[in-house]
Amino acid sequence: MLPSTFSGAGIVTLYTAFLSARHLYDLLPSDLTLLALVGVAGLSIVLGWFYGPFLAAVGVIGALVSPFVVGGSSDAPHLLFYYFALIVVMALAIDAIRRWAWVSVLALIGGFFATWMLLISGAEAVHALVFGFIASVAATAIPVLRIWPNHQGSMLTDVIHRLRGK
Numbered sequence: 603m604l605p606s607t608f609s610g611a612g613i614v615t616l617y618t619a620f621l622s623a624r625h626l627y628d629l630l631p632s633d634l635t636l637l638a639l640v641g642v643a644g645l646s647i648v649l650g651w652f653y654g655p656f657l658a659a660v661g662v663i664g665a666l667v668s669p670f671v672v673g674g675s676s677d678a679p680h681l682l683f684y685y686f687a688l689i690v691v692m693a694l695a696i697d698a699i700r701r702w703a704w705v706s707v708l709a710l711i712g713g714f715f716a717t718w719m720l721l722i723s724g725a726e727a728v729h730a731l732v733f734g735f736i737a738s739v740a741a742t743a744i745p746v747l748r749i750w751p752n753h754q755g756s757m758l759t760d761v762i763h764r765l766r767g768k
Contacts, residue, residue, distance in 0.1 A: 605653050606653045606654040606656050606657060609646075609649050609653050609657055610646075610656050610657055610660055613642060613645070613646040613649070613657065613660050613661070613664070614660070616642045616645075617639065617642055617664055620635055620638045620639055620642065621635070621639075621671060621672075623635070624672065632672050635672045636668060636669060636672045639664065639665075639668035639671070639672065640665060640668060640685075642664065643661045643662075643664040643665035643668060643689075644661070644665070645661070646658070646660050646661030646664060647661035647662065647665070647692055647693075647696065648661075649661075650696065651696065651699065651700065655700070655702050655704075655705060658693070658696050658700075658702065658705050659705065659708060662689060662692075662693045662705060662708055662709050662712065663708070663712065665689045665692075666686065666689055666709075666712040666713065666716050669682055669685070669716075670716070670719065679720060679723075679725045680725055680726050680729040682716075682720055682725075683717060683720065683725070683729040683730055683732065683733040684729070684732075684733070686713045686716050686717055686733060687713070687732075687733050687736040687737060687740075689709060689712075689713060690709045690710060690713040690736075690737050690740060690741075691736070691740050691744065692709075693705050693706055693708065693709030693710075694706050694709065694740050694741060694744040694745055695744060697744070697745045698744050698745050698746075698747055703745070706741065706745055710737060710741060713733070713737055714734075714737070717730050717733050717734070
């Protein structure tokens with residue numbers, strides 16, 4: 603647990619350093635700050651694969667919150683929907699490799715919440731639908747590592763065929 607604790611403290615320190623450089627001292631522009639925070643989130647997700655689920659959770663939460671914490675405005679806010687889809691896919695890949703299902707739940711809830719926040723701020727709904735499609739397909743296929751799901755039980759089409767045959 604000690605390496606995970608020290609790594610988590612380092613990741614939180616990096617987040618704090620970039621955010622204070624942006625908000626307190628105005629040293630970084632908003633786009634460079636977002637890029638730095640995304641890099642820190644990616645680093646913590648990769649460290650989470652090696653050192654434990656706490657770092658993976660810090661990375662996923664940090665990646666989802668970063669666009670809202672940095673502030674500023676954008677000419678293309680619809681690109682954030684695809685960014686959130688990438689974060690969800692990365693978290694689902696962590697679940698597929700390490701079998702931490704709660705990381706998938708955290709990413710899906712956080713991704714859909716962030717998408718909702720973008721929608722109520724006036725972003726285009728078409729891109730939110732694409733995010734929903736990507737997240738749904740990824741949540742079905744990635745954790746079980748199959749393109750076609752192989753879940754137990756009857757499919758809905760089998761039930762409909764049985765009911766129509768009676």
